[in-house]
Amino acid sequence: MKIYVRSDWTSKGYGQSVSAVLTTKGCSWQKKEDGGCTMCGYFKDSRDVSENEIIAQFDDVISQVSDLSEPVVLKVYTSGSFFDDRDMPANARKHIVSSVASADNVLEFIAESRPEYVSSKKLEGFKEGLLGKTGYVALGLESANNTVLEKCINKGFTFKDYKKAAESIKKTGLKVKTYILQKPMFLTESESIQDVFSTIDAVEKITDSISINPVAVHSKTPLEQLWKRGEYRPPWLSSVAETFNYAVKKFDCTNLGIVGAGTQRGPHNCRACDKKIIAALSEGFEKQKKVDLDKIKCQCADYYKELLECEHLFFDASPRTVFE
Ligand code: SF4
Numbered sequence: 485m486k487i488y489v490r491s492d493w494t495s496k497g498y499g500q501s502v503s504a505v506l507t508t509k510g511c512s513w514q515k516k517e518d519g520g521c522t523m524c525g526y527f528k529d530s531r532d533v534s535e536n537e538i539i540a541q542f543d544d545v546i547s548q549v550s551d552l553s554e555p556v557v558l559k560v561y562t563s564g565s566f567f568d569d570r571d572m573p574a575n576a577r578k579h580i581v582s583s584v585a586s587a588d589n590v591l592e593f594i595a596e597s598r599p600e601y602v603s604s605k606k607l608e609g610f611k612e613g614l615l616g617k618t619g620y621v622a623l624g625l626e627s628a629n630n631t632v633l634e635k636c637i638n639k640g641f642t643f644k645d646y647k648k649a650a651e652s653i654k655k656t657g658l659k660v661k662t663y664i665l666q667k668p669m670f671l672t673e674s675e676s677i678q679d680v681f682s683t684i685d686a687v688e689k690i691t692d693s694i695s696i697n698p699v700a701v702h703s704k705t706p707l708e709q710l711w712k713r714g715e716y717r718p719p720w721l722s723s724v725a726e727t728f729n730y731a732v733k734k735f736d737c738t739n740l741g742i743v744g745a746g747t748q749r750g751p752h753n754c755r756a757c758d759k760k761i762i763a764a765l766s767e768g769f770e771k772q773k774k775v776d777l778d779k780i781k782c783q784c785a786d787y788y789k790e791l792l793e794c795e796h797l798f799f800d801a802s803p804r805t806v807f808e
């Protein structure tokens with residue numbers, strides 16, 4: 485189990501969140517013969533744990549949360565789905581929900597799941613178990629484009645599946661959070677920006693909040709193989725600023741799930757300006773205001789602009805078939 489405390493937005497303003505990553509049996513989609521998302525290396529954190537071990541891990545989380553001085557948003561991640569009984573046994577799930585309900589300084593609770601495990605029965609149990617606390621179900625949609633979902637991510641579900649799950653979450657009186665992946669494999673930099681823009685447009689009226697998650701290259705994944713061959717580059721931080729600026733106009737709170745910023749495996753620019761852009765993004769997130777990149781003068785700005793304009797020339801198919 486890993487636990488991260490950070491400054492974050494809550495329903496009571498800018499405060500704190502706790503992200504707890506529980507060790508579980510792992511994602512059932514990843515275990516299927518042709519399954520597993522191309523960028524996901526969470527299977528490395530999973531092992532054959534018992535129900536009681538998961539309960540003990542969560543008791544540890546709650547005890548650490550109760551030591552914090554202010555109320556928090558609690559986010560619980562497994563290496564799979566919170567509503568998948570193989571990954572999160574029903575009794576462990578029930579224990580987690582009732583512990584959250586009686587934890588005084590947990591304001592809101594967020595649990596993540598693939599759409600296929602989101603049944604009305606499980607949602608009702610979740611909602612009732614929280615005894616009036618705000619509950620979010622986070623769906624890792626990644627992209628609203630079914631071609632991107634299938635060819636670039638191997639997501640194993642479609643936009644329609646996401647929409648159906650989101651509708652039943654809202655019908656139960658729970659809230660929906662949508663994760664959007666920035667720059668899956670096979671997309672150019674500009675395509676990946678456009679993909680996030682169109683995904684934001686597609687989910688705007690469905691979801692309560694979003695998180696833009698720029699790719700960080702996990703080890704032992706198909707994406708890592710491309711990256712090692714020099715055929716994939718994580719998104720530019722400038723591109724993350726573009727998508728954040730687009731989202732911030734539309735949502736009360738736009739989350740940024742940035743991992744490995746400024747490193748080769750994570751979103752980065754030219755090194756010289758990485759720290760400045762990371763600081764500008766943090767400030768943009770804290771104030772929920774657009775990031776003004778023009779204020780950050782760097783040698784790479786013209787190169788980045790030209791890249792967006794010219795990169796499609798390096799591919800034979802124009803326009804790229806993925807968006808036809
Ligand atoms: S991203 Fe989510 S659904 Fe995809 S393999 Fe990883 S844990 Fe499973």
Ligand SMILES: [Zn+2]
Nearest residue numbers: 754757782784
């Ligand atoms: Zn730069």
